[in-house]
Amino acid sequence: MSDRLKAAQKLLIENAANSDQLPPENVIRRISDLENAIVAVETLIAEKEG
Numbered sequence: 001m002s003d004r005l006k007a008a009q010k011l012l013i014e015n016a017a018n019s020d021q022l023p024p025e026n027v028i029r030r031i032s033d034l035e036n037a038i039v040a041v042e043t044l045i046a047e048k049e050g
Contacts, residue, residue: 002041009034 012031016023 002038005034005038007050009038
């Protein structure tokens with residue numbers, strides 16, 4: 001799941017970087033939401049392994 005979230009986030013970032021304009025606020029929010037989800041998933045994985 002973590003890999004899928006990271007891939008989705010990377011795609012959004014790459015698309016935003018390739019644009020000549022600033023990304024819309026909803027794209028920035030989605031990138032941030034994905035980052036939070038990635039951290040949550042990785043925390044759960046670490047807790048299960050620990």
